Amino acid sequence: MSQKHPIIAVTGSSGAGTTTVMKSFAHIFRRENIRAQVIEGDSFHRYNRVEMRAKVRAADHGEGPQISHFGPESNLLAELDTTFAGYAKNGGGQVRRYIHDAGEARELGGEPGTFTDWQPMAESDVLFYEGLHGGFTGPGVDVARHVDLLVGVVPIINLEWIQKLHRDQNLRGYSQEAVVETILRRMPDYVNHICPQFSRTHVNFQRVPTVDTSNPFIAKDIPSADESMVVIRFAKPRGIDFPYLMSMLHGSMMTRPNTIVIPGGKMGLAMQLIFTPMILRLLDLKRRAG
Numbered sequence: 001m002s003q004k005h006p007i008i009a010v011t012g013s014s015g016a017g018t019t020t021v022m023k024s025f026a027h028i029f030r031r032e033n034i035r036a037q038v039i040e041g042d043s044f045h046r047y048n049r050v051e052m053r054a055k056v057r058a059a060d061h062g063e064g065p066q067i068s069h070f071g072p073e074s075n076l077l078a079e080l081d082t083t084f085a086g087y088a089k090n091g092g093g094q095v096r097r098y099i100h101d102a103g104e105a106r107e108l109g110g111e112p113g114t115f116t117d118w119q120p121m122a123e124s125d126v127l128f129y130e131g132l133h134g135g136f137t138g139p140g141v142d143v144a145r146h147v148d149l150l151v152g153v154v155p156i157i158n159l160e161w162i163q164k165l166h167r168d169q170n171l172r173g174y175s176q177e178a179v180v181e182t183i184l185r186r187m188p189d190y191v192n193h194i195c196p197q198f199s200r201t202h203v204n205f206q207r208v209p210t211v212d213t214s215n216p217f218i219a220k221d222i223p224s225a226d227e228s229m230v231v232i233r234f235a236k237p238r239g240i241d242f243p244y245l246m247s248m249l250h251g252s253m254m255t256r257p258n259t260i261v262i263p264g265g266k267m268g269l270a271m272q273l274i275f276t277p278m279i280l281r282l283l284d285l286k287r288r289a290g
Contacts, residue, residue: 008150
């Protein structure tokens, strides 16, 4: 952690909805005129798309252990740790982008599934990370220790699978069988490396559908925000004005001293209400640290 150079990280698994949260933070940054250096978790993958597919095929044929983007073997987590540490110390470092599709290829140059070159960070007020490993700790690596505000985005597992199935089938052209294989391949890494991060977060958002998702593999559509509730858990509730939040978030209720449940459609508003004062507090500490 660093008062001079604060770091905010949103962590959640693929298909969890972290991109939606990223847009909420972008709105806060824009409204409050905050310069944020954005790091996408995908940019710290160890392998490009072709290399990763080759690694997966080899593992499927018994040539080495199973591998997934959830685990440390396929990510540059020591380098992410070093990047966070460097930013916390001097407000700078190196960043690159992972090129996801043809649109980004036109914007960034290069081929889909590859990386841009490393470039120096721009001058910024905060570092903002969105990806799989913002709260990761492991042998010789402790990414979480550098983060001043760590946010988890964790839909219940059936909803997460529904979102992934629909995205990968409809937007990326994968068969259901291929998506299910990926889910099964990732499960050990999900249990061992993704879930533990949500015990280190300062705030968790967990979307829970209010419709039947018992069999996610036959779901025809993704439950909408209005068909969901969101459970918001604060690790340290002291200083959180729960009466104010409940007055602003109609239909909300408290279920534990550190937990508020809100209608799914109010998740964006809740993020504005919760994170704006937190971010401004970080920037006030930054100014005081000089």
